[in-house]
Amino acid sequence: MNRFTKLEGVAAPFLRANVDTDMIIPMTRLVGTSRADIEASGFALFRFNGDGTENPDFVLNQPVWKGAPILLAGDNFGCGSSREAAVWALAGMGIRVVIAPSFGDIFYNNCFQNGMLPVELPIAAIEELAEEMRASPGNARVTVDLERQIVVSPRGRELPFKVEANRRDALLQGLDDIGVTLTHRDAIAAWQAKDRAARPWVWLKA
Amino acid sequence: MAGLTLFDKIWRPHVIADLGGGFALLHLDRILVHDLSGARALEEVEEKGHRVARPELVFATPDHAVSTQPGRTEDTFPVGGRMLRAMRRRTAQHGIRLFDLDQDGTGIVHVIGPELGITLPGVTLVCGDSHTCTHGGMGALAFGIGSSELVHALATQTLAQRTPKTMRLRFEGALPAGVTAKDMILHAIGRLGTAGGTGYAVEYAGSAVRGLPMEARFTLCNLSIEMGNKIGMVAPDDTTYQYIDGRDFAPRGAALEAAIAHWRTLPSDADARFDAEHVIDMKEVAPQITWGTSPEHVIAVDQAIPDPARAPDANRKAAWESALKYQGLEPGRPIAGTRVDWVFIGSCTNSRISDLRAAATIAKGRRTAAHVTAWVVPGSRRVKEQAEAEGLDKVFLAAGFHWREPGCSMCVASNGETVPPGQRSVSTSNRNFASRQGPDARTHLASPAMAAAAAIAGAITDVRRI
Missing domain, CATH: 3.30.499.10 (Aconitase, domain 3)
Structure with missing residues (x-):
């Protein structure tokens, strides 16, 4: 798993609510395409015009925000389909942190699998971050510090956030989660042996 | 405790x-x-x-x-x-x-x-x-x-x-005319919103749920994720055990009896506590149709298209405006009568035999409107064979529907089967996201009977009037 510790950079505001994973990576750019195609297709629905040219009105196409490693997002970000390619597509745009009031559950899990940090903050705090970014375009930076679990605003305000300890550790250390699980190998085998006796109907033959 | x-x-x-x-x-x-x-x-x-x-x-x-x-x-x-x-x-x-x-x-x-x-x-x-x-x-x-x-x-x-946290959503009362499990869950999403259940496992309960046959329970649970709930459940009961009996990988005989004895212990205890509780009175639920580009953009089929000026907050006002523009709809007009180009009956939401029977009941002896292309895509090979044994394929074909092979098809359009750009579809699937059914396709979610009715009328139609 990719590590994540601390990052300082431009935070681009795109506060639309209910951004679903179809918007982040549509099926037409997912089936039969390569990982490189996917990484070049983030937010395709907003980012490109019908003829494939860039839509200059889309915030992440504007010079100030293009390539921002931090995305300021709206409620329920990443809802909908379980496609993990949504995270790959965001990463392909250079995004390493998404700050939103809430996330789709499956997208939230998928982030951690790819060294992407989803940060939950209240919408008011996100709107203030967006204001501070817009007040000083080109200069303002946001810092996200996973070790201290704080977001530092361009004006230096510290905003604490919560993240589960085991997820934080996995990101900080870049742990291989299958490897971690397999340290429980004996417990898994014991559970299965006990369950086979208790619920034989679950245990099908090969 | x-x-x-x-x-x-x-x-x-x-x-x-x-x-x-x-x-x-x-x-x-x-x-x-x-x-x-x-x-x-x-x-x-x-x-x-x-x-x-x-x-x-x-x-x-x-x-x-x-x-x-x-x-x-x-x-x-x-x-x-x-x-x-x-x-x-x-x-x-x-x-x-x-x-x-x-x-x-x-x-x-x-x-x-x-x-x-x-x-x-x-x-x-x-x-x-x-x-x-x-x-x-x-x-x-x-x-x-x-x-x-x-x-x-x-x-x-x-x-x-x-x-996850736990939520119980109770549907109480009898199902009104024309109302199916699809309408129940779309109505609930309209009330709670697409993020209403995020972080919760939801249990559907109440007298209306207890009365639902198994296939309707799958439809109900299918749209849980559209309400934000990664997990949706209905407690098993005799309806469940009857459904299971004789299925290929299910236990049989004494093993089934032992399993049922265990399963009977699973329903929530009378004094179980949930982190959130909601109740829906079935009298309030009418046949539903989505108007926008999120499953929460849903109304009863006899209602008017919502006006963004009346949206509860600025965020939703912007979302409603963008949805109406994408869908090519005017606020304030009745949604019924909106002209439809495509109808898709299928998907993991509504492609089981009971869904096809409901659609066939509407299709029987009628014809699809000349400008409508209507597809019926059974959910599995066994569903297809059962439908053919009942003659449903002939009912659909005689009415002008296409009868197809099983698969996800136009719900997710990952097999190249798409609604053409700009065209309007009534679909029994689960997502009306922009470009979901194909680039620039416009989707309205509804039950199988509502979809069949739209195919016949060539427009969004109140199934209760057929």
């Missing part, structure tokens, strides 16, 4: 290790894989130096990327053919059961799981697809996962998961 919920009674015994901070290492009783991500996940298990932990508990089927054209072959959609061959090779290598194209048992993964008795009450089940919540209709604890989690699941038969 308060009693336990259905969710608690399945989750807790499946915890192999408490990982702290609300996280648990959970045993998985069933893993389902499909053609979009199956082969790649199996390949990655090998690349990482692991084996599939319990191949006998893993099942595979091609559904997302197969053509549904009559007379199809695996290469009718060539990209899908490549994915299927890769999945065939990998599943054979690992000893995983594959319900191959056009073989008995094949079909949409969330249709065949219950149909074959792979899904059972009390099991934990995952699949790399967000609509895995469908299986909760059986009283299973089922949820969708991403591709990395799928690799972890295959390699270990476990997943580390955050324990």
Whole structure:
């Protein structure tokens, strides 16, 4: 798993609510395409015009925000389909942190699998971050510090956030989660042996 | 001490290790894989130096990327053919059961799981697809996962998961005329919103749910994720046990009796406490239709298209305006009468035999409007065969509908089958997102009977008037 510790950079505001994973990576750019195609297709629905040219009105196409490693997002970000390619597509745009009031559950899990940090903050705090970014375009930076679990605003305000300890550790250390699980190998085998006796109907033959 | 919920009674015994901070290492009783991500996940298990932990508990089927054209072959959609061959090779290598194209048992993964008795009450089940919540209709604890989690699941038969909060959503009263499980859940999403259930496992309860047949319970649970709930469930009861009896992978005879005795202990205790409770009075539920580009953009079919000026907040005002523009609709006008170009009856939401019967009842003896293209895509090979045995295919064909092969088809359009740009579709599927059914396609979600009625009338129509 990719590590994540601390990052300082431009935070681009795109506060639309209910951004679903179809918007982040549509099926037409997912089936039969390569990982490189996917990484070049983030937010395709907003980012490109019908003829494939860039839509200059889309915030992440504007010079100030293009390539921002931090995305300021709206409620329920990443809802909908379980496609993990949504995270790959965001990463392909250079995004390493998404700050939103809430996330789709499956997208939230998928982030951690790819060294992407989803940060939950209240919408008011996100709107203030967006204001501070817009007040000083080109200069303002946001810092996200996973070790201290704080977001530092361009004006230096510290905003604490919560993240589960085991997820934080996995990101900080870049742990291989299958490897971690397999340290429980004996417990898994014991559970299965006990369950086979208790619920034989679950245990099908090969 | 308060009693336990259905969710608690399945989750807790499946915890192999408490990982702290609300996280648990959970045993998985069933893993389902499909053609979009199956082969790649199996390949990655090998690349990482692991084996599939319990191949006998893993099942595979091609559904997302197969053509549904009559007379199809695996290469009718060539990209899908490549994915299927890769999945065939990998599943054979690992000893995983594959319900191959056009073989008995094949079909949409969330249709065949219950149909074959792979899904059972009390099991934990995952699949790399967000609509895995469908299986909760059986009283299973089922949820969708991403591709990395799928690799972890295959390699270990476990997943580390955050324990969700619990929610109960009760539907009380009798189903009014024309109202189906699809209308119940769309109405609920309209009330709670697409993020209303985020972080919660929802149990559907109440007298209206108890009266639902199994297939309707799958429809109800299918849209849980559209309300934000990764997990949706209905407690098992006699309706469940009757459905299970005789299914391919379900226990039989004395084993079934023993299983039922266990399953009877699963329903939530009378004094169980939920983190959130909601009640819907069935008298308030009418046949539903979505108008916008989110499942929460839903109204009763006899209502007017909402006016963004009356949106509850600025965010939703902007979302409503953008949705109306995309959909080409004017606020304030009745939604009924809106001209429709396409009708799609199918998907893991509404492609089971009872759905096809409901649509056929409307189609029988009528004709689709001349400007409408209407598809019926059964959810599985067995559903297709059953429908043909009942003559439903002939009813649809005589009425001008297309009768197709099983698969996900136009719900997700990952097999190249799309609604053309700018055209309007009434669909029995689960997502009306912009460009979901094809680039610039406009989708309205509804029940199978409502979809069939739209095909006949050539416009969005109140099924109660037919």
